[in-house]
Amino acid sequence: MPRKSTKLSRPPAGSGDHVSAARGEMPASNRATRALERRAAIVEAAMEEFIGRGFAATRLDDIAKRAGVAKGTIYLHFKDKESMxxxxxxxxxxxxxxxxxxxxxxxxxxxxxxxxxxxxxxxxxxxxxxxxxxxxxxxxxxxxxxxxxxxxxxxxxxxxxxxxxxxxxxxxxxxxxxxxxxxxxxxxxxxxxxxxxxxxxxxxxxxxxxxxxxxxxxxxxxxxxxxx
Amino acid sequence: MPRKSTKLSRPPAGSGDHVSAARGEMPASNRATRALERRAAIVEAAMEEFIGRGFAATRLDDIAKRAGVAKGTIYLHFKDKESMxxxxxxxxxxxxxxxxxxxxxxxxxxxxxxxxxxxxxxxxxxxxxxxxxxxxxxxxxxxxxxxxxxxxxxxxxxxxxxxxxxxxxxxxxxxxxxxxxxxxxxxxxxxxxxxxxxxxxxxxxxxxxxxxxxxxxxxxxxxxxxxx
DNA sequence: TGACCATGACTGACTAGTCAGTCATAAATG
DNA sequence: CATTTATGACTGACTAGTCAGTCATGGTCA
The missing domain is CATH 1.10.357.10 (Tetracycline Repressor, domain 2)
Known part of the structure; x- marks a missing residue:
């Protein structure tokens, strides 16, 4: 069988890991800060979804929606669903x-x-x-x-x-x-x-x-x- | 037509449910017995798959294969994946x-x-x-x-x-x-x-x-x- | 007993739909 | 304006559930 996703690869070296600081609103800020905020929002949303539905049943579309972000944005921060x-x-x-x-x-x-x-x-x-x-x-x-x-x-x-x-x-x-x-x-x-x-x-x-x-x-x- | 029973499909003859499942061997038996054996084989296989991969990630095809049965057969015994x-x-x-x-x-x-x-x-x-x-x-x-x-x-x-x-x-x-x-x-x-x-x-x-x-x-x- | 059907258990190719991941395009930034 | 960042329509792989057809089984009858 073409069982493909049995891999579970290591985390892609390049991802940072701080979970931003400022979790509030404030639209204005420099680029780096906004990126961090988005990342934090994604993490928060993903947490919620994964807890609520489990890994396999969680849809990235839902995470994106909850985080107020487009699906593509998630892939700017994480390699794929598993490593996320x-x-x-x-x-x-x-x-x-x-x-x-x-x-x-x-x-x-x-x-x-x-x-x-x-x-x-x-x-x-x-x-x-x-x-x-x-x-x-x-x-x-x-x-x-x-x-x-x-x-x-x-x-x-x-x-x-x-x-x-x-x-x-x-x-x-x-x-x-x-x-x-x-x-x-x-x-x-x-x-x-x-x-x-x-x-x-x-x-x-x-x-x-x-x-x-x-x-x-x-x-x-x-x-x-x-x-x- | 799939079985009509509402919530719980029951094996034809209301006996206990053994989980023996002699796979592949012994073609001889009457119809009802074989059906029961198949049902048991499906339960056994489903158990294994669900434990191994969780509900969402389990494929009915895999259960069928493991049970040595066609996918359609599963639906003769169970309404759908969830109720199974x-x-x-x-x-x-x-x-x-x-x-x-x-x-x-x-x-x-x-x-x-x-x-x-x-x-x-x-x-x-x-x-x-x-x-x-x-x-x-x-x-x-x-x-x-x-x-x-x-x-x-x-x-x-x-x-x-x-x-x-x-x-x-x-x-x-x-x-x-x-x-x-x-x-x-x-x-x-x-x-x-x-x-x-x-x-x-x-x-x-x-x-x-x-x-x-x-x-x-x-x-x-x-x-x-x-x-x- | 042996030949001959009627039944329904079983099959697996197929349909309709889902969803992870991509990428051409648009927006924002400096 | 050049570059970086964000978007979401799109694609391709995958799968739950279906159903028309097959054929072993068990019953019937001569």
């Missing part, structure tokens, strides 16, 4: 990782650290467009090894490592009993991930109080807290 | 739910019960084709409200209810300390779900010993076990 998708994931994920990685200085207890982390995650990801992106990655990952690899490398493995560090610290300080937990940091983050997926799929059936759930989960790991 | 997908989910999910629901008689401790449950889940779902189906539902759910509804109704809400029952029993018997856990049975199943997704996405990067992880998680909830 892959870049999109990078563009959106990278800043989030950066922000979540910027841990608050390790002042309080390990529980406080993790709680701060969970708070950020709650605010930045769960129930947001970015949460939907995570679902999208889960959905399309197998068909986009490049995306799955990137996500594993940049997000998952780092996240797991960071969590393992915190768990070991917690064990060392006596805050965490279960020593085996350090072997499976996945257990620590599992409810957060489930919350992301739940909100994305079942929010309409049965909304989930993610914040409260995460608190209960931390109580499970650290022991109940006397007060709030 | 929706039926597929039902066909595959229902027997699994049935089997998992058939709990072993409540003999031992709550921990034993849950461990048995987890063992089943491990064997029946994690790392299997059915696990991939779960990922597929997560992927396509938002675009198939009928599928998401069905899955929530038949699998999620039941599962949550069952787990809540077990947790409350565990609390009543003093096996589980954390009373709040009953409010979020999701916490109990989260690692299992994560394991499903992990195996589906990251097995090649970092295989996960799901069984061991679940054990550690149960230790967290029930307290460490003295021996195996």
């Amino acid at each position: 998708f892959e870049e999109l994931v990078r563009i959106v994920i990278v800043p989030v990782v950066a922000r979540l990685t910027a841990l608050p200085p390790p002042t309080g207890s390990v529980r406080d650290l993790i709680e701060a982390f969970a708070g950020n995650f709650l605010k930045e990801v769960i129930g947001t467009r970015r949460g939907d992106l995570v679902r999208l990655i889960v959905a399309e990952g197998p068909r986009f090894p490049a995306v799955a690899d990137f996500y594993y490398r940049e997000v998952v493995s780092r996240g797991i490592a960071a969590m393992r560090g915190l768990i070991e610290l917690g064990i060392a300080r006596g805050e965490i009993r279960q020593k085996d937990l350090a072997r499976y940091p996945q257990i620590l983050v599992a409810p957060a991930m489930i919350a992301v997926i739940w909100q994305s799929l079942f929010a309409r059936h049965a909304p989930l109080d993610a914040q409260d759930m995460l608190r209960v989960h931390l109580d499970l790991i650290f022991g109940e807290r006397r007060t709030t | 997908f929706e039926e597929l989910v039902r066909i595959v999910i229902v027997p699994v739910v049935a089997r998992l629901t058939a709990l072993p008689p409540p003999t031992g401790s709550v921990r034993d019960l849950i461990e048995a449950f987890a063992g089943n889940f491990l064997k029946e779902v994690i790392g299997t084709r059915r696990g991939d189906l779960v990922r597929l539902i997560v992927a396509e759910g938002p675009r198939f409200p009928a599928v998401a509804d069905f899955y929530y109704r038949e699998v999620v809400s039941r599962g949550i209810a069952a787990m809540r029952g077990l947790i409350e029993l565990g609390i009543a018997r003093g096996e589980i300390r954390q009373k709040d856990l009953a409010r979020y049975p999701q916490i109990l199943v989260a690692p299992a779900m994560i394991a499903v997704i992990w195996q589906s996405l990251f097995a090649r990067h970092a295989p996960l010993d799901a069984q061991d992880m679940l054990r550690v998680h149960l230790d967290l909830i029930f307290g460490e076990r003295r021996t195996t």
